[in-house]
Amino acid sequence: MMKHVLMMLTVILVVVHFYGCNQDDNVMPSGKYENGVMIINEGNFSDADGSVSFYDIDTEEIHLKIFEKENGRPFGGLLQSVTVHNGKAYLIDNLGSKIEVVEAGTFKWIATLSEDLSLPRFFAAIDNKAYVSNWGPYAPDFTSPDSYIAVIDLDNMMVIKKIGVNSAPEGIIVVGEKLFVSSQATSEISVIDTGTDTITGTVPVGFGPAQFVADSQGRIWVACTGGALYAINPVTEEIVASVEIENLTGRISINQNTQSIYLLTSTWAPDYSYTENTVVALNAANPDEVSNIFATRNLYGLGVDSASGEIYLANSNAFLGNGTIIKINPDGSEIGNFAAGRGPNGFIFR
Amino acid sequence: MNTHNTNVSVPLALLSFLFQVVIVAPGFSQDSLQTHTLEEVVIYGMPSSEFITGSHRQYFDSLDVLFPVSTLSDLLQTLTPVYIKEYGSYMLSTISLRGTGAGHTSTIWNGFNINSSTLGITDFSQIPVIAGDRLVLHYGGASALYGSESIGGSVIIQSEGHWNDSPSLSVYQDAGSFQTYRSRVGLRIGNSRVESSTRAYHSYSKNNFSFNNILKPGSPVERQQHASVWQTGLFQDIYWKTGTRSQLSVNSWYHHSNRLIQPTIANTASTDVQEDENLRLAVSFQHTADLDRINVKAGYLHDYMLFNNLFNTTSNQQILQATWSRKITSAVKSTLGGSWKNVAVETNNYAGSVIENRWDMYLWIKYTPFRIWELALNIRQAGASGFRIPLAPAIGSSLDLMKTNSHLILWRLTASGNYRIPTLNDRYWNPGGNPELKPEQSWSVESGFRWQYLHSTETTLTSDITLYNMWVDNWIIWLPQGSYWSPQNLREVRSSGLELTFSGIHHVCKGTIDWTISYAFTRSVNNTKLDEYDRSDGKQLPFVPLHNLSMLVYYNLHNWKFSISENYTGDRFITTDNEDAIDGYLLTDMKISKQVNWIKESLLVLFEFKNVLNKTYYNLPLRAMPGRNFRLGLMYNLN
Secondary structure, X not given: OHHHHHHHHHHXXXXXXXXXXXXXXXXXXXOOOOOOEEEEEOOOOOOOEOEEEEEEOOOOEEEOOHHHHHHOOOOOXXXXXXXXXXXXXXXXXXXXXXXXXXXXXXXXXXXXXXXXOOOEEEEXXXXXXXXXXXXXXXOOOOOOOOOEEEEEEOOOOEEEEEEEOOOOEEEEEEEXXXXXXXXXXXXXXXXXXXXXXXXXEEEEOOOOEEEEEEOOOOOEEEEEOOOEEEEEEOXXXXXXXXXXXOOEEEEEEEOOOOOEEEEEEEEEOOOOOOEEXXXXXXXXXXXXXXXXXXXXXXXXXXXXXXXXXXXXXXXXXXXXXXXEEEEEOOOOOEEEEXXXXXXXXXXXXX | OEOOOOOOOOOHHHHOOOOOOOOOOOOOOOOOOOOOOHHHOOOOOOHHHHHOOOOOEEEEEOOOOOOOOOEHHHHHHHHOOOEEEEOOOOOOEEEEOOOOOHHHEEEEEOOEEOOOOOOOOOOHHHOEHHHOOEEEEEEOOOHHHHOOOOOOEEEEEEOOOOOOOOOEEEEEEEEEOOOEEXXXXXXXXXXXXXXXXXXXXXXXXXXXXXXXOOOOOOOOEEEOOOOOEEEEEEEEEEEEEEEXXXXXXXEEEEEEEEEEOOOOHHHOOOOOEEEEEEEEEEEEEEEEOOOEEEEEEEEEEEEEEEEOOOEEEEEEEEEEEEEXXXXXXXXXXXXXXXXXXXXXXXXXXEOOOEEEEXXXXXXXXXXXXXXXXXXXXXXXXEEEOOOOOOOEEEEEEEEEEEEOOOEEEEEEEEEEEEEEOOOHHHHXXXXXXXXXXXXXXXXXXXXXXXXXXXXXOOEEEEEEEEEEEEEEEEEEEEEEEOOXXXXXXXXXXXXXXXXXXXXXXXXXXXXXXXXXXXXXXXXXXXXXXXXXXXXXXXXXXXXXOOEEEEEEEEEEEXXXXXXXXXXXXXXXXXXXXXXXXXXXXXXXXEEEEEEEEOOOEEEEEEEEEEOOOOOOOOOOOOOOOOOOEEEEEEEEEEO
């Protein structure tokens, strides 16, 4: 049992991830969770206590476990990611391999999709079609040989197609008519034509491509755990910039106003008694100028509020306790911190 | 049956074999269920037992009738105020004594610690009650006596000869809810010189109980699909008095189990399976002279575990132990002992195979300045390659403050330093194992009073109270370190608490009522912070209930036995910051049995009724547990 848990945790932690921004949020605010920050709390593996917290920026109030509060039952799983699309929030449970769909503003439950998913990770959508990266069932040695992208008809909440991809698909982003998928256990990005839902090409990058952000010029940036950041021109599918940054965790976030990109690294203390996480900043316009702005232990996720420029850091407290959210300014000075749920891994700013 | 601090079944003949003179308080009958002070209990073949002074212990024997095929997991939950963490029905069950973790209790089977060398814990769902003739729950640190991992306490399982001339046979079979079938056969043959005891057990449960899936809208009722368990095993013990003053004992135990690991409600599609196989062998020779006694023991412990038919771990331990006891004066006796252990582990969870040698040296002294006052000084130094293991000293005192025909008041006091060697998984797990780990260390002090009151021949009352304080340093926790998890000597814990036991026997009309209430209050506090944002400093450790209570009332009339047990497990925090908790629960079980006796034979019909109130409860988050369930058993005995 312990062995299993540790192995799963290892696998889960080998892969680090972020939550990307949403371009499709065009519904007028109406519910109580419209304006603020959604905090994605992944949960601890053995307790399956993933949850969503909501932080009201103006009042600085935190609402914990809003899914449970609004629906009378716990989310109960590992909340890998949340994506808001056309007024609905899609909560991906990596443990129970399901997606809970709620009204984004009220968090009232709408539907559950639990068929044809297997260790789902991240979600991207255009119109009424969504793509979800799935690691597929583990082989007995915990590798992921049968990974795929599930294509979902959002009107009927049904998986309509599975597109086989390289092992351990993680980041997923739609740019124009193309879907880019990073496969964390490889050094490749797959390109899928969203018209035909077939793989049309690959972009070779460094090892361990994790998560994407798109900048204002339409380039997509991917953080690779092998220690590099790449910018890809989605039209030519070529690398247009690359920066070596050691010990990247794969977490990435971009301020859409200033084009500042923030990344998280993880390094051992000199005596190997703990690891320290550093927030690394650079600008999409001038990626070679890299600076370390903040460092502490147990950081597990980050996000930037483009409106205020404030950076939100998720401290996991090593999953032993609930997480702490640390707010910092772009210069790295700390604004404050507050308690969130178990294992926070990312943010949605609405 | 008898459950508390008592000793009824050690024949006096055996006791006289040892130095210790059993002092029986006047007025307390030997065959009452609750005899006299625990301090004088000496267990044959366990040299340490007579050097335990001042600590809180609970004794269990004659468990056959109420617990014929139970595991220690059931037994400890029913009879003690100890928290057993159960990962589902019939699943992994670990112990938390005095607010410590699963690896902080040693499990001593016939003198050898059988905690897994890799995980450092014992799964009490895999230990049948018939593993020994006698069970002792030793609360609190006792590394000087039992070595590593004896920080929260020790569970002692000991087998012994009965030395009856007539053979005895016992056959038990039951059938219960969720397609559960359990059987047991026991055969003892021998005379006053040689004895063989054979016990075999087998159990199977489809374990397909229904539960409410609280994670789905409307909490639909679902049936557990993946929790079947299968368990079988054999004990073979040989006792041979090779001379008037010497004895050879051989205890062997083969155990094999297969289980489908019960997933949480959040992950019902899980297909994890685990197979375990254990072979344990203990050979002991003891010789007594006028003032001296030597005891030489050899042990072999083989543990095999296969997870998901892929990850396998094989551990082989060979142990040699020798003790020399001497009565120095009429008031002082001592034991000098040493042991050597070789551990070899082969597993695909480590980068390579691991072989380690460990040794222990110990000296135990007992001084009895007066008949009513006993003092003990015990000390152990262990060694292992690449480690500095702290010295484990212990002092204890036990004083009869009052001893009359109707009252006995005893005052106990003990203090000890204890340790735990990091497990092999802690040090060699690949990736993440930390070879730099230091042993965990604890200091503890406790004091207790015991009062026994013989009201009349009809009524006996006993109460026992223990207060303790414990500090554990270098407590190992696993932390995420970049891409994997790794253990660190990080936590400092202070645990303090109270243990209370009240029990009584009343002879009413033609029957007897025997009752016990045990309660534990446990405050186990973390005193460390992972970083400046951590909110766990000064908070109760997760999964340590503040309150735990067990109550057993047992009525015996004309071969009818009726028992009702209540077990309350208090709220447990899930997170170290105490912001999330899981609700406490009260469980009620009932048993009724009728025995029919012939000249040499008897037949017992036993009906068990578990979770009578059909409570929905969770020992661990989202691990469903069965509602009301039943079983009917039949036991045939030939004496």
